[in-house]
Amino acid sequence: MALADRSARLRRLAGSLTEQFGLPWGHRQINAEYDERRREWTYTWVDGPTVAQVRRAAKKAQPEAVKGLLYQRQFSDEASVMAVVRMALAAEPIDEDFHGRAFRFSELEDFLANIKNPAPKAGREATIVANLLKTSEGHGYNFWDTWNRASDFVAKNGFARTLDGVELTPLELLTARYAEGRAERAWRFRLAPLTPLEAFSAVQADKKAKEDALGAALSLLPELHAALDAAAADMTTRLNGTVPAD
Missing domain, CATH: 3.30.300 (GMP Synthetase; Chain A, domain 3)
Incomplete structure (x- = not known):
């Protein structure tokens, strides 16, 4: 031809x-x-x-x-940073402190290869991506610098600084405020929240808890009641001998 x-x-x-x-x-x-x-x-x-x-x-x-x-x-900057976010949240922590790691360029390419229209459209992920782009100083549609900076930032700092403008659930709000030690690191690097009981107990123990924290804790009551009822039913069954105890 x-x-x-x-x-x-x-x-x-x-x-x-x-x-x-x-x-x-x-x-x-x-x-x-x-x-x-x-x-x-x-x-x-x-x-x-x-x-x-x-x-x-x-x-x-x-x-x-x-x-x-x-x-x-x-890939656009938004697509490359979205890949960083999803991979970081899904990856196994590299140590007991939940620290992350930077990803290689080939890993991001492989991750995006089968995703159609990869840039986030709206919602909390799009907000996190936009915030992370600000920290990683995106450089157009050759995303080498962008993904590298974003990947390094998340590996070193986690996601706490990318949540500006993200509407947190009541449980997430309490986690961000009360989580300590390993739980705080799990939240920062994996956005893993406390259990409802842990969050409720933290507010209960805080005699100076603010109004928003009190309201968030009280909103967890239906979930807490359901979990306690299920646990009580299971223990009752075991006590009656229907299911042998471990």
Whole structure:
């Protein structure tokens, strides 16, 4: 196939795929780029569909024109930081103090590879990502600096400084205020809350507890009652011999 003819077909197909996948026109659209030195065509785009999705759609539409075509999905700062957040919260702690670790670039790429439209849209995750971006000083759509800074920041500091503007649940509010020692580190690095009983007991013991803490503690009562009822039923069953005690 002549270069000029293939160029036209690949560019038209890039536009069709951009529309098919609902990508905005501009820097996020699918572009057909030609490397004269290597004599290679590459489709590039930001976030959006996965490489597998674009490759499959391209082969179905123009099987001859896309032979040898390369595919390269790039990621926005928001997508790269979202990956840092999700991986950090899901990872096993590296020590008993719940400290995290920085992630390698290849790990983030592997994590994002199968996620369609990876940038967070709204809600608490989007707020955490935006706050983390401020600390990591994002640098556009080549996310090397961004993911590295964000990954290092979370590994060293956890998430406490990324929660500005995040609406915490009553249990999370009490955890942020009362957790100490290992529990505080579990919250800071994993956003792991106290148990409802621990949080309620902390407020009960605080004779100077503020109004918001008292209200948050009282909102836990239905959950506490349910847990205590379930525990009491289990112990009653065991006492009656229905289920042998351990």
